[in-house]
Amino acid sequence: MGIPASEAFAVSTHILKQRIKGNKRYPLVMMLEPLWRCNLACVGCGKIQHSEEILGTYMSPQECWDAADECGAPIISIAGGEPLIHPQIGEIINGFIERKKFLHVCTNGLLLERWLPRLEPSKYLTFTVHIDGMRELHDEMVDRKGVFDKAVAGIREAKRRGFRVSTNTTVFADSSPEQMRELFNFLMDDLDVDGMQVSPGYDYPKAPNQKVFLQRPQMIETFRQIFAFPERKHWRFFQTPIFLEFLEGKTAMQCTAWGNPTRTVMGWQRPCYLMNEGYVKTFDELINETEWDRYGYGRDSRCTNCMAHCGYEATAVKATIASPLEGVRAAISTMGGKKA
Numbered sequence: 001m002g003i004p005a006s007e008a009f010a011v012s013t014h015i016l017k018q019r020i021k022g023n024k025r026y027p028l029v030m031m032l033e034p035l036w037r038c039n040l041a042c043v044g045c046g047k048i049q050h051s052e053e054i055l056g057t058y059m060s061p062q063e064c065w066d067a068a069d070e071c072g073a074p075i076i077s078i079a080g081g082e083p084l085i086h087p088q089i090g091e092i093i094n095g096f097i098e099r100k101k102f103l104h105v106c107t108n109g110l111l112l113e114r115w116l117p118r119l120e121p122s123k124y125l126t127f128t129v130h131i132d133g134m135r136e137l138h139d140e141m142v143d144r145k146g147v148f149d150k151a152v153a154g155i156r157e158a159k160r161r162g163f164r165v166s167t168n169t170t171v172f173a174d175s176s177p178e179q180m181r182e183l184f185n186f187l188m189d190d191l192d193v194d195g196m197q198v199s200p201g202y203d204y205p206k207a208p209n210q211k212v213f214l215q216r217p218q219m220i221e222t223f224r225q226i227f228a229f230p231e232r233k234h235w236r237f238f239q240t241p242i243f244l245e246f247l248e249g250k251t252a253m254q255c256t257a258w259g260n261p262t263r264t265v266m267g268w269q270r271p272c273y274l275m276n277e278g279y280v281k282t283f284d285e286l287i288n289e290t291e292w293d294r295y296g297y298g299r300d301s302r303c304t305n306c307m308a309h310c311g312y313e314a315t316a317v318k319a320t321i322a323s324p325l326e327g328v329r330a331a332i333s334t335m336g337g338k339k340a
Ligand code: SF4
Pocket: 038, 039, 040, 041, 042, 044, 045, 046, 047, 048, 080, 081, 082, 108, 130, 142
């Protein structure tokens, strides 16, 4: 898969163990939202609309580690809200590294430079910085000027200090293929990020601006145009080739939301990171008592326009591991490289 070799190995081993045990549903990446408060208010965000009381609730480090133990996923993706405003985020990160969990800290980058001197690079730690476009487009999507420059400065400093850095780009209706091309070339050739992730925006009903979301046919057309640029072969994605082909409409897949279970300040969220049908107290209840077959494309109207990695990348990873040829293709795709 399009992730670093050590993580790919951990995920492959995990899947094989689950298959040997005869488990039908098992997590690959735990989405952890230890807070929902954020220092931004992006136009397409579906996470920051909670009451002030809920926004003031933070999970403790022990609750974060216990959730990971309960779930057993080899990869933890800490999102939010903005994880770097959690007062104990350093302790949470270090605790996961001690437990040998592969950790992706998903940040808008505003506080990255402040946190870096307090952390050590590790093969278990990746900062995933949210970048939706070059300066003008990104600042428009996050609704604040200066955020792009701050995030870029954070990425440069993280790279200088030896941290692994990837980026996460959400493609919205306002993001033209040409703008994405310019961004991906900048991230690869100028910032030299270790990898990139890309996903279409999910049409959160509560997002402040509903006009930013693409419908599924438009998403597919946009991704076709983005991946048709000749520089595509230099772009390193921390995602499987199968998932990227799905975005272009070359492959059909069904969502496996149980592959990316979400633990929030309110408990385990059903059924996924994007859609909220309530919370349960334990991972066991989530995995065994959720009616998973009710969700996904063609099953629930709220899934119609979802092509997000939290629903479909787990499907793609399983397909990759099931096929040796796909495994080789995935390994090659992570190499990317500089433009000639
Ligand atoms: S940075 Fe993330 S959590 Fe914060 S407002 Fe933007 S999309 Fe929402």
